[in-house]
Amino acid sequence: MKFFEDIEIGESATLGKHHFSAADIKRFAVRFDPQPFHMDEEAAKQSHFGSLVASGWHTAAACMRLMIDHQNAEAARMKTAGQTSARTGVSPGFKNLKWIKPVYANDTLIYRSEVIGKREVASRPEWGLVFSKFSAVNQKNEPVYEFEGALFVERRSG
Amino acid sequence: MKFFEDIEIGESATLGKHHFSAADIKRFAVRFDPQPFHMDEEAAKQSHFGSLVASGWHTAAACMRLMIDHQNAEAARMKTAGQTSARTGVSPGFKNLKWIKPVYANDTLIYRSEVIGKREVASRPEWGLVFSKFSAVNQKNEPVYEFEGALFVERRSG
Numbered sequence: 001m002k003f004f005e006d007i008e009i010g011e012s013a014t015l016g017k018h019h020f021s022a023a024d025i026k027r028f029a030v031r032f033d034p035q036p037f038h039m040d041e042e043a044a045k046q047s048h049f050g051s052l053v054a055s056g057w058h059t060a061a062a063c064m065r066l067m068i069d070h071q072n073a074e075a076a077r078m079k080t081a082g083q084t085s086a087r088t089g090v091s092p093g094f095k096n097l098k099w100i101k102p103v104y105a106n107d108t109l110i111y112r113s114e115v116i117g118k119r120e121v122a123s124r125p126e127w128g129l130v131f132s133k134f135s136a137v138n139q140k141n142e143p144v145y146e147f148e149g150a151l152f153v154e155r156r157s158g
Numbered sequence: 159m160k161f162f163e164d165i166e167i168g169e170s171a172t173l174g175k176h177h178f179s180a181a182d183i184k185r186f187a188v189r190f191d192p193q194p195f196h197m198d199e200e201a202a203k204q205s206h207f208g209s210l211v212a213s214g215w216h217t218a219a220a221c222m223r224l225m226i227d228h229q230n231a232e233a234a235r236m237k238t239a240g241q242t243s244a245r246t247g248v249s250p251g252f253k254n255l256k257w258i259k260p261v262y263a264n265d266t267l268i269y270r271s272e273v274i275g276k277r278e279v280a281s282r283p284e285w286g287l288v289f290s291k292f293s294a295v296n297q298k299n300e301p302v303y304e305f306e307g308a309l310f311v312e313r314r315s316g
Contacts, residue, residue: 031219031223032219032220032222032223033219033222033223033226034223034226034227035226048247048248055222056249057215057218057219057222060215060218061189061190061191061215061219062190064190064191064213064215065189065190065191065192068191068192068193069192089206090206090257090260091214091257092256092257093254093255093256093257093305094255095253095254095255096251096253097251097252097253097255098250098251099248099249099250099251102248147251
């Protein structure tokens with residue numbers, strides 16, 4: 001992760017792809033979202049979705065996984081280049097999460113992030129807050145998911 | 159689930175409790191949020207958290223599970239009482255999710271919901287939108303999590 005001062009509003013990144021297999025959709029749903037259209041193809045056919053769909057929280061959790069993988073890859077790249085990677089702090093939360101379209105079994109989503117704002121935090125001089133829009137499209141390039149997240153990022157000057 | 163017309167703003171429910179074991183925290187993190195302080199006690203001790211903490215998305219997914227269990231229990235209760243249960247549709251998303259405090263290994267959260275608004279939807283006369291605030295406190299009664307969700311609920315008149 002770059003330091004707070006080096007992050008520019010408007011910069012974007014492709015976080016990666018995630019394929020939603022029927023098995024993975026069911027495995028998540030059994031633990032966290034046991035609704036028939038997430039667990040059983042036949043029940044899903046009878047539902048308003050028409051076929052098996054992923055839990056919205058599965059779509060969200062897969063995004064988190066790709067964010068961490070992306071951060072780790074960037075940290076490794078910076079280390080190789082002899083640069084110091086900034087630490088990231090907690091996320092205080094996020095806003096405006098939208099499940100725009102269903103995610104069906106065998107869909108592959110591409111997740112992206114874009115920096116939409118940043119600000120210093122008077123009470124925590126060693127950290128800055130970075131606001132990003134996270135989004136995903138499916139293999140037909142249809143937007144299916146988005147939210148605006150905030151994350152504390154270490155300041156070089158801190 | 160009650161029909162849209164029968165849901166009153168201000169009504170609240172206890173959805174249930176969820177205990178976050180160290181094993182469950184790690185199992186979620188390995189798949190969806192592989193950060194050291196979610197996966198390893200020693201690494202967590204060195205972090206700003208001081209001990210193992212659950213992924214924020216684990217806290218969120220556990221809430222979804224309790225929501226569904228609660229809905230299913232209510233539907234069963236209504237069936238026993240000879241009442242018809244309303245169908246629920248998709249959630250278009252939510253707002254203002256906050257991870258207020260860390261959830262540590264062996265914390266037990268109590269999740270609640272409160273109806274904060276409802277409105278008819280001109281384009282979908284068979285459904286109404288119900289807005290709820292979901293929240294969780296830990297065993298010390300400290301607020302740790304909240305968000306405002308929306309859900310389509312069947313209208314009796316639809």
